Amino acid sequence: MTKRVYKVNEVFQTIQGEGSYTGTPSIFVRLQGCPVGCSWCDTKHTWLIDPALQVGLPEVMAKRAESDYWAEVTPEALLSVFSERAYQAKHVVITGGEPCMYDLVPLCNMLQQHGYTSQIETSGTFEVRVPEHSWVTVSPKINMAGGYQVLTSAMQRANEIKHPVAMQKHVDELLQLLQQTATTDKLIYLQPISQQKRATELAIASCINHNWRLSVQVHKYLGIE
Numbered sequence: 001m002t003k004r005v006y007k008v009n010e011v012f013q014t015i016q017g018e019g020s021y022t023g024t025p026s027i028f029v030r031l032q033g034c035p036v037g038c039s040w041c042d043t044k045h046t047w048l049i050d051p052a053l054q055v056g057l058p059e060v061m062a063k064r065a066e067s068d069y070w071a072e073v074t075p076e077a078l079l080s081v082f083s084e085r086a087y088q089a090k091h092v093v094i095t096g097g098e099p100c101m102y103d104l105v106p107l108c109n110m111l112q113q114h115g116y117t118s119q120i121e122t123s124g125t126f127e128v129r130v131p132e133h134s135w136v137t138v139s140p141k142i143n144m145a146g147g148y149q150v151l152t153s154a155m156q157r158a159n160e161i162k163h164p165v166a167m168q169k170h171v172d173e174l175l176q177l178l179q180q181t182a183t184t185d186k187l188i189y190l191q192p193i194s195q196q197k198r199a200t201e202l203a204i205a206s207c208i209n210h211n212w213r214l215s216v217q218v219h220k221y222l223g224i225e
């Protein structure tokens with residue numbers, strides 16, 4: 001039987017700042033662990049699962065800053081926290097770390113049973129184990145140092161593809177991946193890496209050129225989580 005327990009780094013309510021749900025009040029559940037190793041990753045504190053850094057859910061909920069502490073949490077305990085905190089958002093974004101290291105089916109089904117929609121933010125380097133009703137955002141990490149490859153099945157399951165870019169090489173890699181995986185029917189977003197001016201200009205020009213969409217990490221411009 002699937003073990004219904006997840007290693008959680010943080011839980012918070014904010015506005016979704018990326019992709020097609022941008023602007024949607026959302027509860028973020030950030031899972032611990034990612035082996036992909038993107039040099040520009042903005043959540044490096046989620047990479048390692050250090051057994052010495054396991055704490056309880058109350059300690060995770062009490063965090064005031066990013067840290068690599070994590071807690072083992074069941075879907076039921078997460079729902080209790082949502083109601084204790086009186087969260088109003090009905091959309092739950094499961095991110096990480098790399099959330100697809102986990103079987104997300106029990107969590108997403110439980111959320112749906114309680115009236116929440118779910119969205120997964122994934123690199124597409126693990127099999128995507130989610131129910132059909134979950135919205136899947138694949139942010140492909142092409143030929144990362146760790147040897148991680150984007151799975152064709154993840155590209156096929158995606159509802160949207162959101163590709164971080166800083167250089168023309170990143171745009172070319174995306175074009176090649178879309179061709180290789182015969183991806184023609186997805187929403188495609190380019191997301192400038194770390195709000196750099198040149199990355200943003202490149203993303204704007206490439207979006208216009210290819211008729212893709214722009215995603216600018218709105219939360220970082222607003223200074224919110």
Ligand SMILES: C[S@@+](CC[C@H](N)C(=O)[O-])C[C@H]1O[C@@H](n2cnc3c(N)ncnc32)[C@H](O)[C@@H]1O
Nearest residue numbers: 040041042043096097098121122123139193194
């Ligand atoms: C931190 S990742 C976690 C989920 C999953 N590991 C992934 O990569 O999709 C969430 C999103 O942030 C993007 N991201 C991470 N660091 C970024 C940065 N410095 N600038 C722009 N986007 C970034 C990722 O590409 C991904 O779309």
Ligand SMILES: Nc1nc2[nH]cc(C(=O)O)c2c(=O)[nH]1
Nearest residue numbers: 015016017018095121219225
């Ligand atoms: N506001 C907000 N929107 C986000 N969209 C994706 C995020 C992520 O880290 O996966 C993220 C995040 O960390 N904050």
Ligand code: SF4
Nearest residue numbers: 034036037038041123
């Ligand atoms: S796959 Fe996602 S969490 Fe992992 S290193 Fe890359 S951006 Fe960060």
Ligand SMILES: [Mg+2]
Nearest residue numbers: 042043095225
């Ligand atoms: Mg983020």
